[in-house]
Amino acid sequence: MGTLKLEFEKGLFLGIDFGTTNTVVSVYDYDAGSVYTIPIDGQLIFPTAVQFEMDMEVPGKLNSIFGIQAKESAIIYPESTILSVKRLLGKDQPIQVVIEETTYDFKPEDIVAQILSFIKIKANDYIHEEKHVSGEFSGCVITVPANSTDKQKNKMRYAAMIAGFMEESIFLRLEPAAAAISYAQIATKNSHVLVYDFGGGTFDACLLNLKAIQDEEPEISITSTHGDNHLGGDDLDRLMMDMVYDAFLETTGHNIDLFDLSKDDGVSNQQKKMALVRMKQVANHAKEQLSKTTSTKIVLAPLLQEPEMINISLEISREAYYNHKRKHMLDESLEDFKQMQGFSVKDLVARTMACVDGCLEAAGLMPSEVDEVFLVGGSSAIVEVIDQIRNKFEKEPYKAMISPALSISQGAAYYCNMIMLPSIKGPKVFEKTVHPLGLEIAGRRFMEIIEANMPIPEEGLEIEGDELLYTNHDDITGMAIVVYEDTSVDSGKRLKFVTEKGMKRLGATTLKGIPKAPKGEEKVKVVFKVNRNHLLTVVATSTSTTGVETILAVDQLY
Missing domain, CATH: 3.30.420.40 (ATPase, nucleotide binding domain)
Structure with a gap:
């Protein structure tokens, strides 16, 4: 062998x-x-x-x-x-x-x-x-x-x-x-490359600085990243499902709700769930077809067999699909639906372009300074994506060999x-790091320790907080260390609170054994460590002569 x-x-x-x-x-x-x-x-x-x-x-x-x-x-x-x-x-x-x-x-x-x-x-x-x-x-x-x-x-x-x-x-x-x-x-020359990654469940924009060094291997530096974890090809599929469901409601006179399993409308839950899966599959196929042709036909015959035979057949044009606005709550939570309600394919692609804009802004680049746009993920193949990229960057996206x-x-x-x-x-x-990382401090404020877009060396990144933490009561012997990740799109330097949207609580520990002393006398330093896997360890240490230490390996908390 x-x-x-x-x-x-x-x-x-x-x-x-x-x-x-x-x-x-x-x-x-x-x-x-x-x-x-x-x-x-x-x-x-x-x-x-x-x-x-x-x-x-x-x-x-x-x-x-x-x-x-x-x-x-x-x-x-x-x-x-x-x-x-x-x-x-x-x-x-x-x-x-x-x-x-x-x-x-x-x-x-x-x-x-x-x-x-x-x-x-x-x-x-x-x-x-x-x-x-x-x-x-x-x-x-x-x-x-x-x-x-x-x-x-x-x-x-x-x-x-x-x-x-x-x-x-x-x-x-x-x-x-x-x-x-x-x-x-x-790559044969130095270039700024935008990776436009539109997958099934998430969208990421990532700007890379690529150095093509003669007689050496190229160097790739991540300049900035921006993304949306609640936007992907699944959402484009649901827009197509929304159009199919419109036709279904018209056919049935709005008397059957496929997504309400508690409603007694003569259709078993099993039939409803089977109909949902079939709608998903034909919607996905129709979406893919509209990347190749200007119209496609959807046939579901039958979609339901009870209380009567219900067939769905409709022709959908690319233009109608790209402009259709979401109306119906389908197989998703109310929270997820609200993020998509009223949006069309064009709107969702525009949302990806807003992420691209954030990526460009963080990198300090204009669209004209991007040399190549590299498309990744199955959803990036839709024509609307290519059209909006062409309009923004005034160039065709890179045609990959694979x-x-x-x-x-x-x-x-x-x-x-x-x-x-x-x-x-x-x-x-x-x-580089992607999101800011930090601590909850007095007043439920967020104290940032690791900034976004900080280079991560081979041996890992280690940053000590600029401020020491102080005991806020007399004679306390323990201090809560609560770690947060700021996943919001707001990257501006301002006073932030951990209760804001986008703040994710990663975990917490208690530093025990702090010597008794009057309020404010005992101090604690905190060090954040991020490795090349983008995983975090937090070390909190009392600075007194009888100092104690606690290590919070965040990955062991979940």
Whole structure:
């Protein structure tokens, strides 16, 4: 058998783009000096879906079905199929599935772990059987949205550990930076590159400064990032669903509510859920078709079979779709619906452009100073995106040699090579922080310690707070250390409070053992440490001669 010419004790590394809608995995080929994407169940783009069913032989045991089979099973078994789990990662509420009238609760990270484990097994099988490569994938580089919170990143890392990857060999890297590596392979001159990453569940804009050094590997510096964790291709799908639902309501005289499972309108909940999944699938297909043609036809015959046969057939033009305003609350929370109500495809793409503007402003660049716009993610293929980019930058977006859907995973595979064998030539990527990080202090104020867009050295970033914390009562022996992340789009320097929108509480600890003293005499210094995985550790230390220390490893709190 062949090998990947690695130090065997390190095992093999897999580059993973774990997406809301689809997942792609790639590996670095040391013989060819390039990367290739691994087909999972014969597909380069693997649906991020899982469906559960009862084991016929072991009572109480659940079996899992993954990928395209799970996605297609959702039509028949909507209550036991989980789609778009990435959007739920970092949230505390469980995911519920119903199998044979029994409800099961799952944590989002456990579902992610199951999918990662399945992919890991399939990737191992592929390199053994098709590439005749020995070894197992024990490490990975998983890409995460630039705008993801610390909690989401930690949940992803935890899921990879549960999936069987070695803890010390799990690395997280930003999706736009990974995508840029694909572009950097052909770079011949210094350039400012905007990575426009419109995926299934999130949007990220990332400005990169690429230095093409003669006879050396290019250097990629992240200049600024801006994103929206509540905007993605799923929202564009729901706009198409909204149009289909309009036709459904007109056909049924508004007598059936597909999204109200408590309403007695002659349709079983099972039928409603099956209709919802079918609407999702045809909406996604119609959206993709309108990136290629100016109109498409949707046929759902039948959509419902009770209380009577209901068929839906309609022709939708690209113009009508792009201008349609959201009306109906569909398969989402009220909070999520309010963020989309009244918006069209054109409006949502304009929202991505607002993120682009924030990215440009943070980098101090004008659109004319951007040399290339690199499109990433399946949603970036829609014509409205290309039109608005063309209008803003007065140039065509860069035409990649590989699919935008594969570029992030392949960039992650290059990262694998860079991590395992740093002596081997490859693009050098200089990471930066994304969100401000800090503490809650008196008056529920936010004291920023780590700024956004601070360079993260190879050994990690370590910043001590400018201000010492003081005891605010006589003779107290403990102090709460409460850590927050500012994910708001407001990057201005002003007095902020932790109660504001966008402030995310990461965790808290108590510094115990502070010597008794009058109010204000005892002081505490706080140090924030951010590593190359963008994970945070906080160290609080009393400055007295009998000082005590507490270490808050934020990733261990969740």
